[in-house]
Amino acid sequence: MAASSRAQVISLYRTMLRESSKFSSYNYRTYAVRRVRDAFRANSNIEDPRTLERLMEEGRNTLAVIQRQVTHTHTHTHYLNFKFFLCASLCVCGGGGGQGGGMCAF
Amino acid sequence: RWKQSLVKMLSSGRSVCSRLLSPLTRLSLRSGYDGRAASTMQKGRADPRVLDAMLPYQVNYYGNPHSRTHAYGWESEKAMETARKQVADLIGADPREIIFTSGATESNNMAIKGVARFYKGKKSHVITTQTEHKCVLDSCRVLEAEGFNITYLPVQKNGVLDLELLEASIRPDTSLVSVMTVNNEIGIKQPIKEIGQICRSKGVFLHTDAAQAVGKIPISVSDWKIDLMSISAHKIYGPKGVGALYVRRRPRVRLEPLQNGGGQERGLRSGTVPTPLAVGLGAACSIAQQEMEYDHQRVSMLADRLVQKLMSEIPEVIMNGDPEQRYHGCINLSFAYVEGESLLMALKDVALSSGSACTSASLEPSYVLRAIGADEDLAHSSIRFGIGRFTTEEEVDYTAEKCIGQVRRLREMSPLWEMFQEGIDLKSIKWTQH
Numbered sequence: 408m409a410a411s412s413r414a415q416v417i418s419l420y421r422t423m424l425r426e427s428s429k430f431s432s433y434n435y436r437t438y439a440v441r442r443v444r445d446a447f448r449a450n451s452n453i454e455d456p457r458t459l460e461r462l463m464e465e466g467r468n469t470l471a472v473i474q475r476q477v478t479h480t481h482t483h484t485h486y487l488n489f490k491f492f493l494c495a496s497l498c499v500c501g502g503g504g505g506q507g508g509g510m511c512a513f
Numbered sequence: 514r515w516k517q518s519l520v521k522m523l524s525s526g527r528s529v530c531s532r533l534l535s536p537l538t539r540l541s542l543r544s545g546y547d548g549r550a551a552s553t554m555q556k557g558r559a560d561p562r563v564l565d566a567m568l569p570y571q572v573n574y575y576g577n578p579h580s581r582t583h584a585y586g587w588e589s590e591k592a593m594e595t596a597r598k599q600v601a602d603l604i605g606a607d608p609r610e611i612i613f614t615s616g617a618t619e620s621n622n623m624a625i626k627g628v629a630r631f632y633k634g635k636k637s638h639v640i641t642t643q644t645e646h647k648c649v650l651d652s653c654r655v656l657e658a659e660g661f662n663i664t665y666l667p668v669q670k671n672g673v674l675d676l677e678l679l680e681a682s683i684r685p686d687t688s689l690v691s692v693m694t695v696n697n698e699i700g701i702k703q704p705i706k707e708i709g710q711i712c713r714s715k716g717v718f719l720h721t722d723a724a725q726a727v728g729k730i731p732i733s734v735s736d737w738k739i740d741l742m743s744i745s746a747h748k749i750y751g752p753k754g755v756g757a758l759y760v761r762r763r764p765r766v767r768l769e770p771l772q773n774g775g776g777q778e779r780g781l782r783s784g785t786v787p788t789p790l791a792v793g794l795g796a797a798c799s800i801a802q803q804e805m806e807y808d809h810q811r812v813s814m815l816a817d818r819l820v821q822k823l824m825s826e827i828p829e830v831i832m833n834g835d836p837e838q839r840y841h842g843c844i845n846l847s848f849a850y851v852e853g854e855s856l857l858m859a860l861k862d863v864a865l866s867s868g869s870a871c872t873s874a875s876l877e878p879s880y881v882l883r884a885i886g887a888d889e890d891l892a893h894s895s896i897r898f899g900i901g902r903f904t905t906e907e908e909v910d911y912t913a914e915k916c917i918g919q920v921r922r923l924r925e926m927s928p929l930w931e932m933f934q935e936g937i938d939l940k941s942i943k944w945t946q947h
Contacts (some may be wrong), residue, residue: 434903435561445807476561479568 412459419466420447426470429477439473525601558903559793560750566796567752570789578788579777589788600757603798604723604742605733612758612778613786613794617724618648619692619771620743620758623782624720625652627768628689628741629661638662642674643884644701645693646722652894653691662686671835672701672885681706683715690719694726697896698881699834700843702730709738718766724748724756728801729809729840734759740766746790750902751797755790758782808902815900815909816841827920828924829933833882833895844898845882847891850930851923856896859919862913882905890939 420443427439450462528779576585578593594608601608614620629639641653643665643886653663664682668674674692683690690712692703705721712719720741726732727742728749734742742759746752760766760781801808824830829849832896848856878892887895899913924930 430561434558434905437905438903439561443809472562472565475568476565 412456415463416447416459419463419470423466423473426473426477430473431477437477443469449513518820521638558750559747559752560797560800560900560902562800563751563793563796567789567793570792574788576788578786578791593786593788593791595681596791599795599799600744603728603732603802604744604759605735606759608760610734610759610762611761612781613791614755614756614782615754616723617646617743617745617748618756620745620756621648621722622652623758623768624741624743624760624773625649625689625691626656626717626771627781629656630659630765630769631767632688633661636686637663638684638687639689639691640664640666640679640682640687640717641691642666642668642693642703644668644672644694644696644699644881645691646697646724649691649693649722652743663915668701668884671838671888672696672699672833673709674703675836676704676707676711680711680715681866683711683717687715687717690717691721692719693722694732695723695730695840695843696834696881697725697843698879699845699885700725700839700841701834702726702838702840704838705739706737712740713738725840725843728798729812729842730804733807734761741768744794746794746797749797749801752793755787755794757794774820804902810901812900812904813841815904815906816844819898819900819909819913820844820846822910823916826913826917831891833887833891834885835887841859842900844900845895846898847882847887847895848920849891849894850933851894853894853896853921855923856894856916856919859923860896860912860915863908863915 423443424440427443428436430436430439446466451463453459524618529678570589574585574588574592576583576587576589578586578589580586580589591648594615597608597611599608600611612620612623615624626640631638637660639653639656639661641649641663650665657663666674666678666682679690690708692705692708694705695702703721705719709719718740718744719738721739722743723732724743724745725748727744732739732742739759740761744757744759746755758781760768768781770781770783772783775785777783777786820832823846827848832845832847833845833847878887878889879895882892882895883889896916900909932939932942
């Protein structure tokens with residue numbers, strides 16, 4: 408394997424692991440990390456540049472899936488709850504104190 | 514005074530945030546393993562890759578796939594046909610043989626009632642087994658009420674159907690044989706290939722409920738000579754509310770539709786196909802095909818780990834169903850002298866089920882376990898473990914540990930266990946009735 412493509416593979420591998428570890432769901436997170444690791448291990452002996460390019464393309468597509476899914480699962484669970492929770496509770500407080508209005512924009 | 518303290522609190526916004534945050538962080542931890550929200554039964558959890566495929570059709574491409582007059586409709590139709598091909602590829606079928614339905618229950622109803630009713634002029638006999646899913650058995654009951662003859666074949670002690678018995682039960686007026694590929698409660702694999710050969714040679718259609726098998730074990734409808742097959746999306750990490758029925762074209766299988774109307778799905782299932790769900794089913798099938806080998810190795814490894822741990826630590830554990838001829842992701846164990854429901858209650862933070870999800874509400878022992886000849890008391894003490902793509906080692910270990918502890922605790926309280934320890938044969942005791 409050429410040195411440049413080797414660096415590319417390692418970089419993709421690292422990015423995929425990093426992004427996978429961002430899943431908020433425990434089961435999705437552990438699966439993604441495990442699956443990425445196993446896939447790279449299983450293909451570690453491949454030398455043929457064409458196969459390598461195909462696998463890299465697949466990897467990049469999977470990375471995009473992981474990034475999209477991490478973002479929206481986050482948006483739909485914790486982040487949203489967090490925003491609602493903060494907003495709702497601060498609005499109640501603000502009503503009494505007369506100063507909380509600005510916090511709702513958070 | 515409280516106004517003042519409130520003003521003070523609000524002015525130091527950061528501390529309010531951190532105070533509000535602390536319960537939130539604790540909450541979010543619950544989705545992690547530490548929160549003991551471990552769930553081993555991964556039923557119904559969709560794969561993120563499936564969601565990723567579906568999302569555009571929920572948001573951007575909202576056309577009716579049956580509308581031919583506008584581009585929105587074309588997009589949806591194309592997506593639906595791609596999904597149909599993905600389903601067909603997984604089972605070695607032609608895309609034209611796939612009918613989208615709302616799930617395996619509808620597919621089973623459609624196949625059994627549909628075939629029986631279509632051929633009722635000449636044939637009026639249907640064969641099934643006692644360990645089928647409720648929706649197959651109930652469809653057969655309905656047919657019985659309509660005047661059909663149904664044979665409910667018993668299975669052997671290991672849960673597998675006796676092929677000679679099946680062959681002997683086929684009559685000249687038999688139209689359909691329905692046997693499930695993998696049992697949902699005990700994980701037994703039926704010899705569908707052999708059953709297919711028998712049915713083909715006798716000129717009888719074979720329907721199989723493969724909801725638990727598709728995507729988990731390799732299936733080929735042409736090699737196995739299957740004429741109709743039910744598929745469910747959420748059993749293969751797809752969305753709930755969608756499934757498919759495979760209907761063979763050559764030799765042609767004809768059935769009377771259950772649902773009439775606009776003539777969608779070759780007139781067999783009228784009603785608009787929900788594009789996002791169909792796309793989800795297709796994606797789930799394609800991922801299952803690609804991941805089958807990997808998933809199989811992992812699920813078998815985890816299943817072995819669980820069974821080994823439990824069996825080495827607790828005596829008198831019985832595995833229900835054949836130990837070899839099975840799908841490993843579904844394990845049904847009986848813990849003698851422990852009541853299954855009590856054990857379930859004690860393990861309630863681990864999602865398991867004694868019997869199938871549909872029947873776990875009742876305290877009756879499972880009819881499947883009764884059919885394989887399990888003693889009444891063992892049928893009462895059974896627990897089903899499901900292992901899937903997203904199950905982790907930690908979850909398996911946690912479940913096993915917890916289970917071992919609870920079985921020991923419950924047995925210590927059980928007078929039956931004490932009697933067993935003293936060597937009293939419980940079957941010899943005559944209980945007085947009140």
